[in-house]
Amino acid sequence: xxxxxxxQRWQRIVFKFVLxxxxxxxxxxxxxxxxxxxxxxxxxRDVVLTSSDSLYKVDFSDAELHVLQGKIVxxxxxxxxxxxxxxxxxxxxxxxxxxxxLHVKRLILQHVHPFGLYFRHKLNIGQVVLNTPEVNISxxxxxxxxxxxxxxxxxxxxxxxxxxxxxxxxxxLNDVKFKYQDYSGNKVAISELKExxxxxxxxxxxxxxxxxxxxxLYCKDIxxxxxxxTGKTPSGLYAYKVKYLxxxxxxxxxxxxxxxxxxxxxxxxxxxxxxDRFGLNIDSLQLNxxxxxSYHKYRRLTASSLILNTGAIRVFTNPNKIKNPAIDKxxxxxxxxxxxxxxxxxxxxxxxxxxxxxxxxxxKKSNKTGTITFNNTSGHFYNVTTNEAAIAKNNVTAVQLTxxxxxxxxxxxxxxxxxTDKNAAFTYKGTLGAMDMQVLNPAIMPLAMVxxxxxxxxxxxxxxxxxxxxxxGSVGFLYNDLKVNIFQADTANDRLKKKSLMSIxxxxxxxKHNNPDNVGETPRSATVTYLRxxxxxxxxxxWKTLLEGLKPCVGLDxxxxxxxxxxxxxxxxxxxxxxVKKAERKKRRAERKLxxxxxxx
Numbered sequence: 001x002x003x004x005x006x007x008q009r010w011q012r013i014v015f016k017f018v019l020x021x022x023x024x025x026x027x028x029x030x031x032x033x034x035x036x037x038x039x040x041x042x043x044x045r046d047v048v049l050t051s052s053d054s055l056y057k058v059d060f061s062d063a064e065l066h067v068l069q070g071k072i073v074x075x076x077x078x079x080x081x082x083x084x085x086x087x088x089x090x091x092x093x094x095x096x097x098x099x100x101x102l103h104v105k106r107l108i109l110q111h112v113h114p115f116g117l118y119f120r121h122k123l124n125i126g127q128v129v130l131n132t133p134e135v136n137i138s139x140x141x142x143x144x145x146x147x148x149x150x151x152x153x154x155x156x157x158x159x160x161x162x163x164x165x166x167x168x169x170x171x172x173l174n175d176v177k178f179k180y181q182d183y184s185g186n187k188v189a190i191s192e193l194k195e196x197x198x199x200x201x202x203x204x205x206x207x208x209x210x211x212x213x214x215x216x217l218y219c220k221d222i223x224x225x226x227x228x229x230t231g232k233t234p235s236g237l238y239a240y241k242v243k244y245l246x247x248x249x250x251x252x253x254x255x256x257x258x259x260x261x262x263x264x265x266x267x268x269x270x271x272x273x274x275x276d277r278f279g280l281n282i283d284s285l286q287l288n289x290x291x292x293x294s295y296h297k298y299r300r301l302t303a304s305s306l307i308l309n310t311g312a313i314r315v316f317t318n319p320n321k322i323k324n325p326a327i328d329k330x331x332x333x334x335x336x337x338x339x340x341x342x343x344x345x346x347x348x349x350x351x352x353x354x355x356x357x358x359x360x361x362x363x364k365k366s367n368k369t370g371t372i373t374f375n376n377t378s379g380h381f382y383n384v385t386t387n388e389a390a391i392a393k394n395n396v397t398a399v400q401l402t403x404x405x406x407x408x409x410x411x412x413x414x415x416x417x418x419x420t421d422k423n424a425a426f427t428y429k430g431t432l433g434a435m436d437m438q439v440l441n442p443a444i445m446p447l448a449m450v451x452x453x454x455x456x457x458x459x460x461x462x463x464x465x466x467x468x469x470x471x472x473g474s475v476g477f478l479y480n481d482l483k484v485n486i487f488q489a490d491t492a493n494d495r496l497k498k499k500s501l502m503s504i505x506x507x508x509x510x511x512k513h514n515n516p517d518n519v520g521e522t523p524r525s526a527t528v529t530y531l532r533x534x535x536x537x538x539x540x541x542x543w544k545t546l547l548e549g550l551k552p553c554v555g556l557d558x559x560x561x562x563x564x565x566x567x568x569x570x571x572x573x574x575x576x577x578x579x580v581k582k583a584e585r586k587k588r589r590a591e592r593k594l595x596x597x598x599x600x601x
Contacts, residue, residue: 050158055085055096060107070126072109077130078102095142097297104133111169121164128171135176140183141299154210155218165206171219173198184299187234195227201250216293221250237264237273247292254287259311270320277318282311282355300344300387305351312356319362325535330468332537333424335397335417338386346390350381357403359539361447366489366496368446374411377403385419395420406443409435409457423467428542432460437482445487449496455482462546469532471541475549476525482513482554512555526552 061076079102089095111126159166178193202220209218216222226245232238243258261280263269269277289304330336338345357374379401383394399415413430437455445451457479464473486506490497507513516523528549532541 046162050162053158054082055089056081056100065112070111070113072112074107074109075105077104077107090142093142097139097142099138099140101136102133104130106131121162123163123166125168126170128168130171130173132175132177133173134179135173136179136181138181138183139299156205156207156210159205160207165204167206168203169201171200171203191231193226193229195229197225199223216249219249221248223248223250235273237269238262238278239264247290249292252289252292254285254290254292256282256285258283259285266316270318274318274321276321277316279314280311282308284309298344300346302346302387303348305349306347306384307351308353308355310354312358314358315360317359317361319364323535325533328468328534329537330424332539333417333426333468334415334538335419335421335426336424338384338397338419341386344387345385346387347384348382350384351379352381352401353378363447363449366446366449366487367491367494368496370443370446372443373406374403375407377401379403391419405432405435406439408439409433421467423469425465425467427463427465429463429473430461432457434458437479445496449487449489451485451487453483453485456480462549464528464542464545466541466545471530471532471545472528473545473549474525474527475546475553476523477550477553478515478523479554480514482511483507484511510556515553524553524555526550 057080059076059078059080060074063075064073066072079100081099081101086095086099108129109125109127110129113122113124116122116124156165174197176193176196176198178196180191180193182189182191200217200219200222203218204215204220205218209215212218214220224245224247226242229242229245231240233240239262241258241260241262242256244256246255247253259280259282261278263277263279264272266277284307286307286309287303287305288307291300291302294300294302331340355377357377358371359373360369360371362369379399382398383390384397385391395418397415397417397419399413399417401413403411403413405411410433411430413428416427418425435457437452437457441451457477459476459478461476462473464471466472484506485503486499487496488499512524526549528545530541530545530548536544
């Protein structure tokens, strides 16, 4: 019996030339789906095993090929290293430093061309999507440079017997759960990341790209993005945060927005630590020409420049620090400290723009905190490195900075640090421009218990050659109308009390109010030699040296210092004698009063 809908001629034509081919294609697709799934599974496993030299294996529970949609769905996909192969390679010193594990419940491959794979042996995929994958990477330093291997073939040469090429347009890993384990130190360092996205563009393995050094892992570009990363240091004393991070291998650029290092509350920090307390806020950080592959393989950080834009660095010295004269604080010298960070580092130029630096210290005598600031600091650090080859070519780190001391006077300073000298030699020189001396009072009142009541700095310059043992150089200080008041701690009222007589004496007999004393005269300057105490750290020794140079410039030379010291001692002796005599008079009055009372009785 003929079907009723085939009575008309046009219906029969449509059925013959349209419906029959569609039905045939659907049946063919069904057959191909069933036929291709095991072929696809075996092909993927074979490619991964071959290209990784048997180190990695791929497993998945099921794979579906949808020919009409050009889509492949793989379920419970996992990429795991073969530990037996890894241990064998480790014995042969051929094991990689990084091992990767990948787990994803559902992996989608879109715009797949199965006939090209079957007939032309070309694996061409438009897009690969992995949603919420789990990525685990473990790092162990097995070697510090590329090892010599017996098999010199490229990845394409290894797969060329079964495939002519592999091409994937885009790879997306969304909302990655990332865990990183670093076994290179004394303890395993574990980092876990969330809100991380990774995408790769134009992965191509063929005869042309097998030696293309512009590609990383055969991809034209790999972009990693990380949002709202937070964590704590192992001591628990610091919390760190990154608002946004982006790494692009095409541009070789790492960008960080909102970098913060926040210390624990003051009382908690100083109760648990002997170290100074640091804080850091950087609005943006950019690392240019970053050799990511070298860092990934060997933890070797190499870049042409590192740029820090707008932020603040705060340092608060620990008031509970136990002094130990036997400990040499030469480790606080930058050219010593950089070698202690334990990293292979080479940065051609470090640029800083608009960074505020704040240094605070509690003076136990005054029980007050003084703060020194260097505002709007900008400049360059050249040849920042710990790499032996780089140091052999150039063993000096040069620094040029411009800042505003106490947010007023412009300070231009240059450093030159010798990276190989056994005594940590370096030089520093600079010039401070005009500023009102009273601006210094928030720092010098708590720290030195001295207040400037008037005075103008015209110019302050210094040129010092230093090492771990001695600081030598010249200091010049031009100023007008300098007057001061001297204070002492009033512990009963928790304040500073003015020493009126000492202030008058200092202004009348010690301090020179101008330098030069008169117009046209040669100004006073100083040649300074300061022997560094073993327990004196870097910045403290720098300022102590400059202070030793400042004293002769204001009239307090060695002779005047000794005279002042003798006068203070004489004053203290006289004061003691007066107090003793006063106590004796008081005692005699009390005795006479007692005698009168006894006579009346």
